Amino acid sequence: MPFKWHPEEPPPIIEEHSKAKLLVLRKCLRAYFDRLNVNPNREEFKLDLVDGFAGGGTFRDGDDIVSGSPLVMLEEVETARGRLNRKRNKPLRVDCKCYFVDVEQAHTDHLRRTLIERDHVVDSTEIVVLNEAFENVVDDISTSIRHRQPRAGRAIFLLDQTGFSRVELTLVARILSELPAAEVILTFAADVLTNHLAETPQIIKSVAPLQMTEAQIRDLIEQRDGSGGRALVQRTLRGHVRLMTGATFDTPFFIRPVQSRRALWFLHLSRHPTARDVMVRLHWETHNTFEHYGPGDFGMLGWDALRPNDIPLFNFEDLEAQQMQRQLLESMPKRLFGLASEEPISVEALRYAVANETAARFSDLDKTLLTLAGERKIEILNVDGKRRSRGLTRLRATDRIAFPDTLFLPGFSRLR
Numbered sequence: 001m002p003f004k005w006h007p008e009e010p011p012p013i014i015e016e017h018s019k020a021k022l023l024v025l026r027k028c029l030r031a032y033f034d035r036l037n038v039n040p041n042r043e044e045f046k047l048d049l050v051d052g053f054a055g056g057g058t059f060r061d062g063d064d065i066v067s068g069s070p071l072v073m074l075e076e077v078e079t080a081r082g083r084l085n086r087k088r089n090k091p092l093r094v095d096c097k098c099y100f101v102d103v104e105q106a107h108t109d110h111l112r113r114t115l116i117e118r119d120h121v122v123d124s125t126e127i128v129v130l131n132e133a134f135e136n137v138v139d140d141i142s143t144s145i146r147h148r149q150p151r152a153g154r155a156i157f158l159l160d161q162t163g164f165s166r167v168e169l170t171l172v173a174r175i176l177s178e179l180p181a182a183e184v185i186l187t188f189a190a191d192v193l194t195n196h197l198a199e200t201p202q203i204i205k206s207v208a209p210l211q212m213t214e215a216q217i218r219d220l221i222e223q224r225d226g227s228g229g230r231a232l233v234q235r236t237l238r239g240h241v242r243l244m245t246g247a248t249f250d251t252p253f254f255i256r257p258v259q260s261r262r263a264l265w266f267l268h269l270s271r272h273p274t275a276r277d278v279m280v281r282l283h284w285e286t287h288n289t290f291e292h293y294g295p296g297d298f299g300m301l302g303w304d305a306l307r308p309n310d311i312p313l314f315n316f317e318d319l320e321a322q323q324m325q326r327q328l329l330e331s332m333p334k335r336l337f338g339l340a341s342e343e344p345i346s347v348e349a350l351r352y353a354v355a356n357e358t359a360a361r362f363s364d365l366d367k368t369l370l371t372l373a374g375e376r377k378i379e380i381l382n383v384d385g386k387r388r389s390r391g392l393t394r395l396r397a398t399d400r401i402a403f404p405d406t407l408f409l410p411g412f413s414r415l416r
């Protein structure tokens, strides 16, 4: 049931998966502020936050009234101001502008009221509430962000649609191309879509915003009903969303509500690897909330379709972390061989190449590389090609990975 707000009535009761989603949003914003403000000499930090499907601002949780996504955003801006300034000699001005959009007037009325009750000034330079369909105002919002921040264009868009087809994927592509530094968080009811896939005119119409052809829908149905099962459908869908939105990186993890078995994708889409790493680190910190299928090395959501019945569930717990390290140690050499057998590859290029295939943080990849270097299975070179000393403990993004002259991989021969 979609949530309903009315300015004269109590807010709707929150559901478990909304709680999880809001917790992750909060952590995501916190990590974003901290990651981008490590420079103690910075004087100003500008960020625009856009909640395209904002709702009414609060929920009921038992006897408590808890914050919805617009309030979570405002609270995190405020706490970031305090936190980031705590250890500074030079004060940092945190300058954020928030856009809250909802198509339902009763919802924006409830939201306005909620904001005013909490002493926020609505329709100001800091907070804009728009009673519009997001698709009708997204271009204007992107233009204002570009005017306010012509150089950095830093923005986070939360697109918390109900279902899977309210957000046209071309619209996300427009955001990421207009604002290359932007990050988009899209909720996507992947399980509902998988369940309802059928070649009926109704479904074909409902998936139109995903830019899917009838032939693609037919393929998905065949995948779902064949030996590949839902896992294969999810892999195909994930690739499709990334392609259609033009995102370079995505983290496609599920929030699985305890009561309903239908999992919700919390998709993070961006064009830069640091954003992706911040997000993956957060999944590890918020374990228990997220899961995906696949092993810990390079098979994330990329399982072997011929082995559909033994897809491991990955929960971001300690056990997974240990397994992941073991799996990475085993599969990294082969993966590297494909990338670096002719020319050394930089650590950064390796991250770009594998980021969408693994649940590993960049620190996990580095750990694996350092272990392999310690075992002399690979060599770490400086940017100028000189070998870095043995016993390294940290890698630089510009370091290069090369194979030693004597090759260790059984069955592989070096081309050099």
Ligand SMILES: C[S@@+](CC[C@H](N)C(=O)[O-])C[C@H]1O[C@@H](n2cnc3c(N)ncnc32)[C@H](O)[C@@H]1O
Pocket (backbone or CB within 6 Å): 003, 018, 022, 052, 053, 054, 055, 056, 057, 058, 067, 068, 069, 070, 101, 102, 103, 104, 107, 132, 133, 134, 135, 160, 161, 162, 166
């Ligand atoms: C899941 S609720 C949002 C909950 C909110 N993000 C939170 O966590 O507090 C989805 C909201 O999107 C709104 N909505 C639906 N279609 C929309 C559209 N095309 N543009 C803007 N808002 C829309 C609905 O009215 C509803 O309030």
